[in-house]
Amino acid sequence: MKYLAFATGMMAATAAVAETPVLTVYTYDSFVSDWGPGPAVEAAFEETCGCDLKLVGAGDGAALLARLKLEGARSDADVVLGLDTSLTGAAAATGLFAPHGQTVTTDVPNPFGEAGSWDDANFLPYDWGYFAFVYDTTKLENAPASFEELAASDVKIVIQDPRSSTPGLGLLLWVKEQYGDGAAAMWEGLADNVVTVTKGWSEAYGLFLEGEADMVLSYTTSPAYHIIAEEDQSKAAAAFPSHYMQIEVAGKLAGTDQPELADQFLSFMVSDGFQSIIPTTNWMYPAFTPAAGVPDAFAAPIAPEQARLIATDKVQAIRDEALAEWLGALSQ
């Protein structure tokens, strides 16, 4: 153990001696793994920045925010990448973030304003997706096309707990946004379809692949993974009349000691160099479609007439009520 601690210390020391500026980016775990966007992003950015990009994985989006709150203004992080729109309200309220100062035109659908506009002063988007129920076309023939159809069917679904999972929270907000005061009734209708609720996305998706449920809450982009990485065409996302969005964003910390590098990173993030890495590593839509476009498997999915999203400043208030309804309906 001593040796390992020593070795880590040595590595840190070597970096310091070289006097290369270090940009520390906190992100979620799957971003930094070998098969995630991390390695390619790091290589591409370090080519031009003359710096050392240090990606630090800290659980998932919500864990990331909790970590940041624990560290407070003294955090080593210069940039945080991986919060989503259900967390940015709470993140901004910490006062730890600085405005990015950039004006961008994004390809993320905007349910609130003009197409392409982006009006969050603290955070910039890098990818996005729609939550959707994914199923196996060889096993489920007539996939329900709405929550009403799902509730009326005997199709079994596995979902994630909103208290411990980002997609779980997404589904909670989706139903609340779509049904408002009728959300509790909808959950009561769905209760007999829910096989079980899992701690996180991985468990739910694992159960689905094992055949424990006909459908799993995931993303419209999930089938693209199976098509591209596994040449498996059998997975599809059920098209509902509308889908709730998840937009993943990054922001610069006010306490950064590398403000220029952080700005440079955010500019890089919205450029082709970063955006072209995203689809086949993070399996989400790039927020700024790169010149080369996205793989065909991404082009196919649903184009919802109506993208749903709750404004970040309202999420906090709505989710507690929605959670109470969810707990009430599924605890019976």
Added chain:
Amino acid sequence: MAGRAVAVRRWPGIGAAALVAALVLGTLLAVALRAEAGRGLGPSDWAAIRFTLVQSVLSAAISVALAIPVARALSRRRFFGRRVLITLLGAPFILPVIVAVLGLLAVFGRSGILNEALRWLGLPEVQVYGLHGVVLAHVFFNLPLATRLILQGWQQVPAERFRLAAQLGFGPREMWRVIEAPMLLRVVPPAAAVIFAICLSSFAVALTLGGGPKATTVELAIYQAFRFDFDLGRAALLSCVQLVLVGIAALVALKLSGNESFGAGLDRAVRRWDSAGLGRISLDSAVIALAVLFLLLPMSLVVIDGVLGIAKMPAQVWKAAGVSVVVSLGSTALMLAFALPIAIAAAGKSSWLEAIGLFGIASSPLVIGTGLFIVIYPIADPFDFAFPVTALVNAIMALPFALRILVGPTRDVVQGYGRLSLSLGLTGRQWLRIVYLPRMRAPLGFACGLTAALSMGDLGVIALFADPETATLPLQMYRLMGSYRMEAASGAALLLLVLSFGLFWLFDRGGRGHADS
């Protein structure tokens, strides 16, 4: 009375226990102090406490109740492959939770073997999700542990007692009344308390098998307090509730079990004369077969799944495996540093010390991890401490098992040979080397094996501290799952199973005593 029967001092044990308590309570305090005003415990938290209590009591009771016939059968029968079987039965306990759950569902789930068979027979299907599913999963995890702990009780009955029993013509009933029941009374309550403590901090298993939010446990409520509400005060409060519940369980167990020794024997090979008769043989065989089926069928499905995935594992997995082995050996060493002094002190008149060990397993890893983070952060970069902290926390988590395994035999050594050692001037280090360690080989091997394996498989707190270079194998496996690579994850799970098992086997075999000769 001022008696002296311990050849080594008690204060190192009391010191070690104090250190454990300080770590558990200190991290809790660190979290509590960092808290802003929260909303305290609400009705949903109380519901979580109630559910946690119900499922933990049921899981512990059923695990030990089923373990008694299995251990009895294993202790009465000698057959080819018995030793390997006893080791194999430990597998579910050392698997990462999610892997074991998937294995379990491959048997009992909606499209599992059981329901396929029922459909084929035209019978109604069995629904696994619900309180019974939670208990089923916890029994699956803990039956092996309970069996081993209770089997150890049988093994500690010296061969001389069985001879005497045979000589007196004891049948199974007398055997039960005179030898087995008193032995079980000593062994079962603490074993149940340990399992109760494990189930108390269950989260992912309870939620998944419980079928929804009605299966919300205290640990999930803590999770929610952390990441949904960022209410550290409530998290600390809930963690206190866990500790209080475990404290009560420990007190009850201590009260029930007493601490008299089995007495010493001469290490003769155990032979049983009470096991003949066709009825008894077929009963024992059936019990063993059922246990094997229940425990090993899901495991073999995990193995089959994993073989296909091995080829798809990225290189990072192998590196993580190396890290995990190092961390696991580190926590084994740390566990010994805590457990040996505590066991020796607890073997004297401080049997309450063993209860301290239970706090480790009952307290939330999230709270301990966060507490350590809060404590380390102002002083140093927590990442630099990823390995030592993980090894330490894993050691603390394994402590209650280690103590349960070590305290009884330690008491036997101290009570059986304490006076002789003292009269010969065998004290301190010499006593450890010449008397204690040689006599403790079997339980020490078991305890080390269990700790090493648990540490291999435990996600622990590494997730809070790890950067990409320092992931352990379970963390790497979760990361693979988190990015759709379920097959590679199955491969990693198999690798994890093989490594955990290998470590467990090496230690356990190294120390196996007279029980299996």
Added chain:
Amino acid sequence: MLTLENTLIRQGEFSLTADFSIQPGMRVAVIGPSGAGKSTLLNLLAGFLDPETGRVLNQGQDMTRAAPGERPLAMLFQDNNLFPHLTVAQNVGLGIRPDLRLDATQASRVEAALKRVGLEGYGPRKPAALSGGQQSRVALARVLVQDKPWVLLDEPFAALGPALKVEMLDLVAEVLDETGAGLLMVSHDPQDARRIAPHTVLVADGVAYAPTATRDLLDNPPPALRTYLG
């Protein structure tokens, strides 16, 4: 000389007082009703029990607080006199050096002691492979190499048959003749006392009385002893 100076031991309801000395080389039987405190007396001398009041002296030196291993006595218990995981030679060797790092001279002393008790060549065996009588002999061999001025026997031969017990007691007597050590021996059998212990300590009614001549005591027993002897 071993001295118990106004000692009082209390264990719950039970108490035992003793106030007497034993001359060097004396062989003393300790007899009395069951539960009267015979073993307690030996445990007090050996240092396993601390007196509530009074002192335990050796040659006038206070050893009340001395550790059992530092006292000038070797003790054999009712059972568990050997470590099952150690060989016969190691069990004996413990009497010379508790750390078992024996040099050649010490090793030959072990072998000589084993020979003296009739177990030549048994050194490498484990206790479980020996008979009860042989195990007792190993323990005696250890007493021999311990070479302490006092030997305390807490009925170590109780489990042996009458003939074997007599044989062991005779062996003890021979060993004592050679080493000149004194003896304190708990016994239930007055014949044992007559056989090798010219003096006897009577333990009854919470008191361990000063040693008196065994023959006189057994021939004219006081009332407490008379009930016990039946």
